Amino acid sequence: MGQKVIKNGTIVTGSDTYVADLLIENEVISMIGRNLTVDGAEVVDASGCYVFPGGIDPHTHLEMPFGGTVSKDDFETGTIAAAHGGTTSVIDFCITRKGESLRNPIKEWHAKSKDKAVIDYGFHLMISEVTDDVLNELPSILTEEGITSFKVFMAYKNVFQADDGTLFQTLKTAKELGALVMVHAENGDVIDHLVKDALAAGNTDPIYHALTRPPEAEGEATARATQLTGLANSQLYVVHVSCDESAQKIKEARERGYDVWGETCPQYLVLDQTYMEKPNFEGAKYVWSPPLREKWNQDKLWNALKNGHLQTIGSDQCSFDFKGQKDLGKGDFTKIPNGGPMIEDRFSILFSEGVKKGRITLNQFVDITSTRIAKLFGLYPKKGTISVGADADIVIFDPEVERTLSVDTHHMAVDYNAFEGMKVTGEPVTVLSRGEFVIKDKQFVGTLGAGNYLKRARYGELLTNDSDKVSV
Numbered sequence: 001m002g003q004k005v006i007k008n009g010t011i012v013t014g015s016d017t018y019v020a021d022l023l024i025e026n027e028v029i030s031m032i033g034r035n036l037t038v039d040g041a042e043v044v045d046a047s048g049c050y051v052f053p054g055g056i057d058p059h060t061h062l063e064m065p066f067g068g069t070v071s072k073d074d075f076e077t078g079t080i081a082a083a084h085g086g087t088t089s090v091i092d093f094c095i096t097r098k099g100e101s102l103r104n105p106i107k108e109w110h111a112k113s114k115d116k117a118v119i120d121y122g123f124h125l126m127i128s129e130v131t132d133d134v135l136n137e138l139p140s141i142l143t144e145e146g147i148t149s150f151k152v153f154m155a156y157k158n159v160f161q162a163d164d165g166t167l168f169q170t171l172k173t174a175k176e177l178g179a180l181v182m183v184h185a186e187n188g189d190v191i192d193h194l195v196k197d198a199l200a201a202g203n204t205d206p207i208y209h210a211l212t213r214p215p216e217a218e219g220e221a222t223a224r225a226t227q228l229t230g231l232a233n234s235q236l237y238v239v240h241v242s243c244d245e246s247a248q249k250i251k252e253a254r255e256r257g258y259d260v261w262g263e264t265c266p267q268y269l270v271l272d273q274t275y276m277e278k279p280n281f282e283g284a285k286y287v288w289s290p291p292l293r294e295k296w297n298q299d300k301l302w303n304a305l306k307n308g309h310l311q312t313i314g315s316d317q318c319s320f321d322f323k324g325q326k327d328l329g330k331g332d333f334t335k336i337p338n339g340g341p342m343i344e345d346r347f348s349i350l351f352s353e354g355v356k357k358g359r360i361t362l363n364q365f366v367d368i369t370s371t372r373i374a375k376l377f378g379l380y381p382k383k384g385t386i387s388v389g390a391d392a393d394i395v396i397f398d399p400e401v402e403r404t405l406s407v408d409t410h411h412m413a414v415d416y417n418a419f420e421g422m423k424v425t426g427e428p429v430t431v432l433s434r435g436e437f438v439i440k441d442k443q444f445v446g447t448l449g450a451g452n453y454l455k456r457a458r459y460g461e462l463l464t465n466d467s468d469k470v471s472v
C-alpha cells in the first residue's frame with residue numbers, strides 16, 4: 001500500500017481540535033505535523049473539512065434472524081452503508097441458541113461476514129443461559145476469539161429473554177474474565193402481560209407496540225440491572241436507552257459509583273411516538289424495542305449525552321423492508337419485526353442535530369461516536385482516535401453541505417428511510433479504512449472482504465498495533 005498524506009484538514013479527536021496533516025503508511029497513521037510533504041505519497045486534500053477518527057458502531061444486527069424473518073442488510077450492504085455514513089468499524093451481535101455450543105453461532109457469524117465486510121468488524125456474544133458448558137467455553141472465547149462483551153436480553157419473553165439469575169451469573173463471570181456485560185433493559189414479563197391485554201381488547205395497530213412497552217418497564221429493568229451490577233461488583237453497558245426513566249437510573253447508578261454506561265440511538269433523539277400512528281400501517285416502519293417515546297424525552301437524552309450521563313450512540317441497525325417484512329405484523333403488532341435502518345445515518349444525525357444545533361461540542365461528538373466506544377469495547381487506541389500508531393481509519397467530513405435523507409439516496413438495502421425528507425448539515429466525503437479508500441468523493445471504492453475481524457482487548461485493557469494487548 002502506498003503512502004498517503006491528508007493535507008489541510010482540521011483534525012478533531014475526543015479532546016482536541018487542530019489543523020495538521022497526516023501521513024499514512026502501512027495501514028496506520030505514521031506522522032502528524034504541519035506542511036508534511038513526502039515524495040511519492042498520494043495527497044488527499046481535506047481543506048475546509050474536518051478529519052475525524054472513523055466512527056465505531058457498537059450495536060448492529062446484520063443478517064440477524066428475528067420474528068420469523070432475517071434483517072435485510074447483511075455484512076455487505078450494511079458495511080457499505082456504514083462506510084458511506086462515516087463508520088469504519090462495527091460490532092455485531094452474535095445470537096446464540098440454548099443448549100448448543102457457543103462456537104456454532106460464532107462460526108456462522110464468521111461465515112456471514114468474512115467475504116463481505118468492507119470495514120473492520122467484531123462480535124458481541126449473546127448469553128441466553130449460563131450452564132456449566134457455557135462457563136467452560138467462555139474463557140477460550142475471550143482469548144481465542146477476542147469477544148470481550150456479552151449481551152443479555154431482559155425482554156423478548158420466550159425468545160431471547162434471560163432471567164435475573166442468568167444476568168447475575170453473567171455479570172459475575174464477566175467480572176472474573178474481564179468482559180463488559182451489555183443489557184437490553186425492558187421488563188419482558190410485564191410487557192408480555194400488557195401485550196396479552198391489548199390483543200384481547202382488539203388493539204392490534206403498531207402504536208400498541210409502544211403502549212404495551214411503557215417507559216416504566218424500561219426504567220424498572222434498567223434499575224434492576226444496575227443493582228445487580230453493583231451486587232456483582234461488575235461492569236454494565238445499557239444498550240438503546242430510549243427515555244428519561246432509564247437514563248435517570250443509569251445516572252443514579254453512576255453516582256453511586258457503579259461501573260455502568262449507557263448508549264442511546266439516533267431514533268430516540270429525533271423521532272417520537274407519534275410516528276407510530278402514521279396511517280396505512282406506516283407506523284410499523286417505526287417499531288423498535290424499546291419503542292419511540294413522547295417527544296419531551298429527547299431533550300432529556302441530549303442533556304444526558306452532553307453531561308456524560310449517557311456516553312455513546314449505537315445505530316441498533318436491524319433493518320426490514322416495509323413491504324414483505326414489516327407487514328408480517330398487519331393485524332397483530334406483535335408480529336412486526338422490531339428494528340430499523342440506521343447504520344448509515346448515525347454519524348450524520350449526531351453531527352447535524354447535535355453539534356450544529358449546539359447540543360454537544362465537536363469533541364463530544366467524536367467521543368460519543370468513536371473514542372468512548374473504542375475504550376469500552378477493547379479497541380483503543382488502535383481504533384477511536386487520531387494518533388501516531390493508530391489504524392488509519394479516517395473520515396474527511398464536509399461540515400457545511402446540506403442534504404436531505406431519503407430512501408432514494410441511501411445505501412441500505414431496505415425500501416424506506418426512517419428519516420425520509422429530513423434535512424441535515426454535514427456529510428462524509430472520503431472515508432479510509434486502515435489507509436485504503438472505502439469511500440472516495442462520496443463514491444464506494446472499497447473491496448468486499450477487505451474488512452478485518454477485530455479481536456478485542458478485555459474490558460479496561462488497551463489494544464495497540466505494537467503489542468497486542470497492554471494492561472492499564
Ligand SMILES: NC(=O)NCCC(=O)O
Pocket residue numbers: 061184240287288289290316318338339340
Ligand atoms: N431494537 C430492536 O427493535 N431490534 C433489534 C433487536 C434489539 O436490539 O432488541
Ligand SMILES: [Zn+2]
Pocket residue numbers: 184239240289290
Ligand atoms: Zn435490544
Ligand SMILES: [Zn+2]
Pocket residue numbers: 059061240316318
Ligand atoms: Zn439491538
